[in-house]
Amino acid sequence: MSILVVGTIAYDSVQTPEGSNNHQLGGSAVYFSLSASYFSKVKMVGIVGTDFKKQDMDLLKSHGINTEGIEISDGKTFTWIGDYKKDINQAITIDTQLNVLNNFNPNIDSIQFNSNHLFLGNFHPTLQKKILNLMSNNLLFTALDTMNIWIENTKSELNQLIKNVDALIINENEVKTLTNEKNYYKAAMKILKLGPKIIVIKRGEYGATLFNENFIFSAPAFPIKRVVDPTGAGDSFAGGFMGYLDKCQEINEKTLKSATIIGSVMASFTVEQFGTKKLSLLSKKDIYERFKKFIDLTKFNENLKI
Amino acid sequence: MSILVVGTIAYDSVQTPEGSNNHQLGGSAVYFSLSASYFSKVKMVGIVGTDFKKQDMDLLKSHGINTEGIEISDGKTFTWIGDYKKDINQAITIDTQLNVLNNFNPNIDSIQFNSNHLFLGNFHPTLQKKILNLMSNNLLFTALDTMNIWIENTKSELNQLIKNVDALIINENEVKTLTNEKNYYKAAMKILKLGPKIIVIKRGEYGATLFNENFIFSAPAFPIKRVVDPTGAGDSFAGGFMGYLDKCQEINEKTLKSATIIGSVMASFTVEQFGTKKLSLLSKKDIYERFKKFIDLTKFNENLKI
Numbered sequence: 001m002s003i004l005v006v007g008t009i010a011y012d013s014v015q016t017p018e019g020s021n022n023h024q025l026g027g028s029a030v031y032f033s034l035s036a037s038y039f040s041k042v043k044m045v046g047i048v049g050t051d052f053k054k055q056d057m058d059l060l061k062s063h064g065i066n067t068e069g070i071e072i073s074d075g076k077t078f079t080w081i082g083d084y085k086k087d088i089n090q091a092i093t094i095d096t097q098l099n100v101l102n103n104f105n106p107n108i109d110s111i112q113f114n115s116n117h118l119f120l121g122n123f124h125p126t127l128q129k130k131i132l133n134l135m136s137n138n139l140l141f142t143a144l145d146t147m148n149i150w151i152e153n154t155k156s157e158l159n160q161l162i163k164n165v166d167a168l169i170i171n172e173n174e175v176k177t178l179t180n181e182k183n184y185y186k187a188a189m190k191i192l193k194l195g196p197k198i199i200v201i202k203r204g205e206y207g208a209t210l211f212n213e214n215f216i217f218s219a220p221a222f223p224i225k226r227v228v229d230p231t232g233a234g235d236s237f238a239g240g241f242m243g244y245l246d247k248c249q250e251i252n253e254k255t256l257k258s259a260t261i262i263g264s265v266m267a268s269f270t271v272e273q274f275g276t277k278k279l280s281l282l283s284k285k286d287i288y289e290r291f292k293k294f295i296d297l298t299k300f301n302e303n304l305k306i
Numbered sequence: 307m308s309i310l311v312v313g314t315i316a317y318d319s320v321q322t323p324e325g326s327n328n329h330q331l332g333g334s335a336v337y338f339s340l341s342a343s344y345f346s347k348v349k350m351v352g353i354v355g356t357d358f359k360k361q362d363m364d365l366l367k368s369h370g371i372n373t374e375g376i377e378i379s380d381g382k383t384f385t386w387i388g389d390y391k392k393d394i395n396q397a398i399t400i401d402t403q404l405n406v407l408n409n410f411n412p413n414i415d416s417i418q419f420n421s422n423h424l425f426l427g428n429f430h431p432t433l434q435k436k437i438l439n440l441m442s443n444n445l446l447f448t449a450l451d452t453m454n455i456w457i458e459n460t461k462s463e464l465n466q467l468i469k470n471v472d473a474l475i476i477n478e479n480e481v482k483t484l485t486n487e488k489n490y491y492k493a494a495m496k497i498l499k500l501g502p503k504i505i506v507i508k509r510g511e512y513g514a515t516l517f518n519e520n521f522i523f524s525a526p527a528f529p530i531k532r533v534v535d536p537t538g539a540g541d542s543f544a545g546g547f548m549g550y551l552d553k554c555q556e557i558n559e560k561t562l563k564s565a566t567i568i569g570s571v572m573a574s575f576t577v578e579q580f581g582t583k584k585l586s587l588l589s590k591k592d593i594y595e596r597f598k599k600f601i602d603l604t605k606f607n608e609n610l611k612i
Contacts (some may be wrong), residue, residue, distance in 0.1 A: 070514075203512065209529065218603050218604060220513070223491045225489060236507075297564075300560075304550075306550075
């Protein structure tokens with residue numbers, strides 16, 4: 001099987017307490033795809049400018065990612081400048097230049113149609129909906145991410161979209177804004193009532209919690225002494241989560257719990273270096289070893305006497 | 307075995323998004339003792355005024371808590387007024403009346419001397435140190451809690467005390483202030499370098515993380531839809547943690563991990579009602595059933611193929 005991802009492809013410039021890095025490869029589709037590529041075939045849909053570097057395209061291809069759905073348009077690639085110096089958990093946006101994203105109107109060709117899993121990365125809900133409709137005949141599993149700008153400006157469109165996906169993968173603050181609930185559990189229940197079978201709330205350095213009708217599962221974040229750059233951690237989580245699920249025979253309680261841990265494993269690598277530096281250079285062994293560390297981090301004796 | 311706890315005994319008045327409750331029984335020693343009483347023998351050392359209600363003393367006794375170390379002094383019991391309406395995770399203190407706490411100069415008599423485990427609840431470090439010195443010959447395990455007021459005003463005294471305990475059980479924000487570190491992992495490592503073998507960082511609705519030289523263990527908080535009153539959750543955690551350890555034959559990786567979960571179980575009950583209302587009315591069955599829910603919440607398949 002394979003996953004189609006639509007999202008941003010960007011050049012980011014970030015400042016963090018550990019330093020700064022200019023014009024690094026980023027964007028939701030990039031982090032998602034690199035992360036998912038360790039588990040599954042990924043097809044990317046997105047847009048870049050003519051400034052997009054060959055070495056960056058080659059990096060994606062070297063991960064076996066199908067880049068045929070990446071449109072190269074006249075103009076510059078989307079750029080984002082963010083500052084985490086004050087709070088490593090919350091970037092302050094210094095500047096956003098949409099550039100070629102202004103012209104993005106993706107079409108899905110026959111190659112991409114083969115995908116059964118779809119990730120709608122953070123983007124305008126109208127575009128997310130268009131992709132969902134184009135793909136809808138073949139889909140087994142669709143997950144959606146979003147962010148405050150869409151929650152604030154296109155809420156009814158977004159709510160409509162949420163009704164038609166299987167999973168919402170979203171930051172804690174954002175789901176609280178979206179549902180107007182201060183309690184994350186109540187917020188999750190409101191989302192499940194809208195339609196999705198699954199909601200995963202990403203809680204940054206506190207981990208991730210998955211809710212569905214029948215169970216709740218909580219994964220810690222891996223303790224990291226030196227968080228170099230948190231950019232892309234959420235999309236790396238989503239990539240690991242969906243990449244692992246795509247690899248499984250079925251989506252059930254067992255595989256969803258494992259996927260939440262794998263998502264957390266992948267996010268933990270991303271934050272250890274600027275941009276995609278660490279995420280793009282992993283081995284299966286690295287991933288498996290960190291997975292085993294999650295077992296040590298969370299497993300306790302189940303047979304104790306009280 | 308048994309645990310000696312020294313800490314505050316209070317009448318609290320709280321306002322939360324779920325309502326308000328005046329003059330409810332509280333204080334670090336009370337929450338700790340009630341929580342630990344489900345697992346172990348507890349001896350309380352503290353001070354109350356002549357206004358302390360017989361029904362509250364009876365409640366403690368009905369839990370098998372040894373109250374002989376509670377001094378009844380002329381004057382009023384310590385009171386605290388707190389407001390969680392703005393942020394359920396962080397009370398705003400409206401008023402604190404130390405009252406009889408001003409005269410507190412505890413003495414440990416021969417009965418209390420029998421305890422091998424000691425919990426130094428949040429209090430002036432000078433008093434905590436006095437108790438530690440009085441008890442030091444018999445102790446197998448000592449844990450300490452503190453809060454911002456002591457970190458800010460009595461830091462060197464507090465650091466001296468930390469060197470002489472086995473475990474520090476502390477809120478995340480407070481350990482960051484204490485160590486001047488924004489990263490909780492680095493903060494934990496700094497504390498371990500000072501002397502304690504164990505640090506547990508309480509992270510409120512995000513759970514608790516235990517660090518020692520050889521391992522890290524992370525427990526989620528139990529997802530609660532309606533957090534009525536978070537007062538005492540941290541002390542209930544400490545009570546469950548130490549009560550369970552006191553019951554165990556030895557303190558090792560296995561029992562420390564279980565104790566962290568039991569602490570989280572007990573804290574999860576406390577927040578469901580005002581004050582000690584829920585915490586004081588539990589059965590072993592309630593505790594065991596919630597423990598099993600923590601297994602469901604955290605356990606995942608360890609044999610997956612990546």
